[in-house]
Amino acid sequence: MQDFSYVSAQTVPEAVALLDEKGEKARILAGGTDLIVQVREARRDVDLMIDVKSIPEVNVLNYDANAGLTLGAAVECYKIYAVDAICDAYPGLVDATKIIGGTAIQGRAGVGGNLCNASPAADCIPPLIVLNATCVIAGPNGERELPVEQFCTAPGQTALEKGEMLVSMKIPAPASNSSSFYLRFIPRNEMDIAVVGAGASVTLDDAKQTIVSARIGLAAVAPTPLFAEEASALLAGREVSDAAIDEAAQAAQAIARPISDMRGTAEQRTHLVGVLTRRALNGAIQRVRDTA
Amino acid sequence: MARKSHVQTTINGETVEFLCESRQSLLEVLRDELHLTGAKEGCNNGNCGACSVILDGRLVNSCLVLGVETEGKSVETIEGLAEPDKLHPIQDAFLENAALQCGICTPGFIMSAKALLDSNPNPTEHEIRYWLAGNLCRCTGYDKIVKAVLDVAKETSA
Numbered sequence: 001m002q003d004f005s006y007v008s009a010q011t012v013p014e015a016v017a018l019l020d021e022k023g024e025k026a027r028i029l030a031g032g033t034d035l036i037v038q039v040r041e042a043r044r045d046v047d048l049m050i051d052v053k054s055i056p057e058v059n060v061l062n063y064d065a066n067a068g069l070t071l072g073a074a075v076e077c078y079k080i081y082a083v084d085a086i087c088d089a090y091p092g093l094v095d096a097t098k099i100i101g102g103t104a105i106q107g108r109a110g111v112g113g114n115l116c117n118a119s120p121a122a123d124c125i126p127p128l129i130v131l132n133a134t135c136v137i138a139g140p141n142g143e144r145e146l147p148v149e150q151f152c153t154a155p156g157q158t159a160l161e162k163g164e165m166l167v168s169m170k171i172p173a174p175a176s177n178s179s180s181f182y183l184r185f186i187p188r189n190e191m192d193i194a195v196v197g198a199g200a201s202v203t204l205d206d207a208k209q210t211i212v213s214a215r216i217g218l219a220a221v222a223p224t225p226l227f228a229e230e231a232s233a234l235l236a237g238r239e240v241s242d243a244a245i246d247e248a249a250q251a252a253q254a255i256a257r258p259i260s261d262m263r264g265t266a267e268q269r270t271h272l273v274g275v276l277t278r279r280a281l282n283g284a285i286q287r288v289r290d291t292a
Numbered sequence: 293m294a295r296k297s298h299v300q301t302t303i304n305g306e307t308v309e310f311l312c313e314s315r316q317s318l319l320e321v322l323r324d325e326l327h328l329t330g331a332k333e334g335c336n337n338g339n340c341g342a343c344s345v346i347l348d349g350r351l352v353n354s355c356l357v358l359g360v361e362t363e364g365k366s367v368e369t370i371e372g373l374a375e376p377d378k379l380h381p382i383q384d385a386f387l388e389n390a391a392l393q394c395g396i397c398t399p400g401f402i403m404s405a406k407a408l409l410d411s412n413p414n415p416t417e418h419e420i421r422y423w424l425a426g427n428l429c430r431c432t433g434y435d436k437i438v439k440a441v442l443d444v445a446k447e448t449s450a
Contacts, residue, residue: 003294006314006360029358036317036356037337049314051361078350102426103404105338107350108357190425191339 001040008051012058012138012167015050020140020163022048028165030058030074031108033101034117057167058112063089068173073112073166078103080111090131090171091287092180092199092280096123099184102191112166118152118224125152125225126199126217127182133171139164149217152224177212178203179291181283184219185272194220195264198252198276202284204240211235214284216248216277221256221269228252231277240285249277301362303328304372312359318352319343321359322369330370330399334428341427344400344407345369351407353426370399373406381444382406389440393431401427405441414449417442 006029009015019026025047027035038044052058053074060072063085071080077097080086087094093111100109100123114124115135125148133148140163148169151159160166174180180201184194197219203212214235216228231251238244258269296311303326310325319336322328322345334342336355343354346368373380382402385391392398401424408415408423415423420441421434429437 001315001317003313003315005295006297006358008361008363029361031356032358032361033338033353033356036358039315040336049358053361076350101338102341103407103423104341104344104351104353104426105356107347107352190422 001036002042002045004039004046005048006051007048008054010054012055012165015052015055015165016138016140016163018048018050019165023162026050028052028073028116030113031076031105031110033105033109034113034119052165060168061086064173065089066173069169069171071111071169071171073116073168074110075112076108076110077106089174090127090180092130092182092201092284093124093127093171095182096127096197096199099123099190112169115148115151115169116158116160116166118154118156118158120152120155120223120225121194121197121220122152122225123182123184123194123197123219126197126219127180128169128171129217129225129227130180130182130199130201130215131171132201132215133169135166136168136170137164138167143167145170149225149227154223175203175212177206177208177288179284179287181280181287183276183279183283185276193263196220196258196269196272196276197225198273198280200277200280200284202235202281202288204285204288208289209240211238211240211244211285214248214281216252216280218252218256218273218277220263221258221273226255228255228277230255235281245278245281248281249274252277297360299360299363301364302366304368310359314358314360316359317355318345318347318357318359318362318367319354321362322354322367325359328369328371331403332396332399334396334400339426339428340397340400341404342397342400344403344427346403346407346410349407349410351404368403368406370403373402380406381447382409382441385440385443385447386437389436389443391432391436391440397427397429397431401429401437405444408441409444409448414445415441420445
């Protein structure tokens with residue numbers, strides 16, 4: 001592996017100052033499950049790794065039924081699904097944290113790193129999109145917030161400017177009669193990268209028959225994970241029915257612009273967007289109905 | 293030559309100090325600096341689990357941890373399992389069930405199984421299979437490994 005320096009930053013301003021000084025040659029180290037592999041394989045040129053796991057704000061995991069979730073950028077996957085209240089409130093996010101890598105990966109990797117790595121196939125990003133997550137970003141000019149669907153700009157590229165780092169993600173408290181679901185297609189049971197991933201969140205009326213609002217997010221069908229805005233909007237006010245869900249699935253397919261690669265052809269991926277969008281929506285609806 | 297950092301950590305219950313470069317993984321530190329060669333290098337990118345160790349109570353791939361990150365932490369490796377004249381129950385169960393052939397994956401599987409049983413002493417076969425999904429074995433076909441872990445769970449919860 002190339003030589004680099006290592007700093008365990010203790011505060012956000014310290015990490016930001018180092019990032020600002022070193023620019024592209026500095027990278028934030030959280031779980032390291034992407035970054036260390038990229039540097040080892042000479043896919044990324046790094047002079048300085050800034051370990052943020054000692055910074056309190058980056059390790060916050062705080063759920064409040066009114067205020068929602070604050071999820072520090074370095075919080076590991078296993079800590080998220082260990083909290084029952086988070087599993088109940090954001091099951092779609094928990095679906096993703098349970099399928100990223102195996103046990104050892106989930107012991108180090110987190111949602112924040114998955115987001116900053118900006119893979120088009122990142123499992124955590126569609127759930128963040130459908131849960132209306134906001135990124136809290138710190139930089140040389142202070143803090144700013146950005147909707148998560150605007151965070152990834154290209155494969156491996158993010159909206160972070162020079163000197164900026166992701167501190168945490170904020171997810172609003174779930175509305176009553178709402179739930180979420182994420183699934184992906186892979187050719188085996190476990191330990192793979194999504195051929196296509198789809199997440200959905202739905203809010204139903206009190207009778208649990210009509211969709212008040214819905215959001216659909218897609219992975220691995222475009223250079224960045226997508227918010228299927230039109231497909232989501234189509235469902236607002238519609239009675240739960242196969243016809244409504246099919247319409248949304250078709251609208252989601254219409255925005256997919258997948259590539260063909262070793263994991264699947266563009267044609268297969270477009271087909272899968274329809275299948276997985278239907279399953280994600282039905283899964284989220286079922287979860288609402290299963291909750292007393 | 294790259295600058296080295298001084299790191300103090302606890303390995304298998306003993307305080308250990310070492311010097312390492314930032315770019316050295318925990319796996320490299322264990323094997324090359326501390327001569328604890330139980331953890332194996334398989335893929336060196338987090339896919340195979342041969343380098344599995346327990347870091348502050350949590351299973352990790354030591355190839356994906358930097359040595360410098362372990363300052364003040366606690367590391368458990370396969371070398372810490374057996375007593376001088378007695379194997380650990382998981383090691384016994386692997387022998388009894390013939391859960392290994394070439395042995396390269398075995399230290400990783402045993403540490404992974406230990407992390408599982410430490411947190412869940414009585415897992416189902418399904419839970420064992422998913423927990424161990426990050427450890428690859430090309431010899432056994434996994435069945436004997438899963439049976440070995442089930443045996444340990446049965447013995448300790450009996």
